[in-house]
Structures are given as structure tokens and as C-alpha cells.
Amino acid sequence: KFASREFKKEDTVVEINGVKIGGGHFALMGGPCSVESEEMILETAKGVKKAGGQILRGGAFKPRTSPYDFQGLGEEGLKYLREAGDKYGLLVVTEVMDSKDIPLVAKYADILQVGARNMQNFSLLKELGQCGKPVLLKRGMSATIREFLMAGEYLIAFGNRDVILCERGIRTFETMTRNTVDINAIALIKEKSHLPIIIDASHGTGRKSLVEPITLAGIMAGADGAMVEVHNNPACALSDGEQSLDVAEFEKFAKKFFKLVELK
């Protein structure tokens, strides 16, 4: 299997415009759940950059549980995200929910994200194999480690070698946290696969107070980086405000993140 250590012993390093992820290179991605306006993404991007983040995240096409919730700004959001990334020298990552939107999203983003709800959307994965851009593949909320790796396998088998995995928590019986971050999966995937894997403790825990400790635990388990939701004003966020750090909190967190990464 292409994603396995048996196929390739050395860690895959995904490199995008000088930013490397994997093989001892750690990446920090920060940004809002959703791009809500030009001003908010610019302000948040400024904070992400100041803290040392290399990649700006932000959703333009949002997979919301309720059809009545904010669905994202679509192409307008992609434009603002790109503008903010360019202004502050950050790469941008954003979710593509539908195969039909791949060319549009690829026009603006440096990394295309597959959301947890689409991890086994095999037609989307096949198309993304051919998209010409790196893909960040999030673990499905009830996917086994094997299913997760096989989803990554699809991307490689259909032509894309730049695959970054993301552990974002799985559904368990627990209700006090949004999901349960599977630290086992991070350590085991580093054994079984050469692909880089990052941790998303924002969606993994659903609680801003847990983002720092659980992200750092993920790094200790072997993660090659982290994705963190950051908002310039979390109290007014249109999605995932409870789990978003403000810019000052992100900066404090980032100091610890980079200190830990240096020790590795």
C-alpha cells in the first residue's frame, strides 16, 4: 500500500512554498472556523502570523449540521481568505465539500481540506487525487484507523502524493467534550504510515480550554503539526466560537507549541 511504511520507509515531507510538514518539520495552522467577512479574516490572519503560524485556515463552504446555520460565504470567502494569506505571507487551507467545487477552491487555496464528514466520499477523494494541490484529510468521526489510512490511500492511488492526515477526534460515549481525540491513532499512524499527521484539538475537544493541553499531547504522540481555530472575536463567531482561541490566547499557545517542537 502506498501510504504504508513498508512501501516507503522515510517520512513524507509535504512542502508548499517553503513550508514543510512532516519528517521533523512542524506546521501550525490557525484561523477561524468560517471566513465571516474581509475584516475579520484580515485581523485574524494578522494574529496568526504574529504568533508564528505558517498556514491560515478558514471555511468558505461549511458542512453544518443544520441547514439553517451559516453555510459560509462561498467564493467570496475564498477571495478574502486568499487576500489575507497573501497580505500576511501565510499559506491557506480550506475545505472543499463537493467535487464540482474543486477547480474553484484550488484556484484560491494552497491546501484543499477534506472534512470529517467526507472522509469516505470516494468520488471526491478520487477527484482530489488529480487536483494538483496538497490535500489535508480529516479523520471521519466514526472511522477506524484502517479506514482513515485507506482514505489517504485513495488520494495517493489516484495521483496525489501530498497527503496530510488530520486527527480531529472521534465520537465516543462521552458528552462533556465534543469529540474524543484519539492520541493512540496519532502514535500508531506514525508507526504504520510515512504520511504526515496533524492534530486538530479544536474540533477534537470542542472546548477552548482544552486546545492547548491536547494539542501539546498530540505533538508528544508524534503529530507533525496542529490546526487550531482562532477568531478575532470568538464571542461573536458564526460557528464554533466555544472552541476558538482569541488572537492573544493563540499567541500564548503558539509560544508553548514552538518550544515543545524545538525539543523534538
Ligand code: PEP
Ligand atoms: C473544519 O475544520 O472546518 C471542520 C468542519 O472540521 P471537521 O471536518 O473535522 O468537523
Ligand code: MN
Ligand atoms: Mn469549526
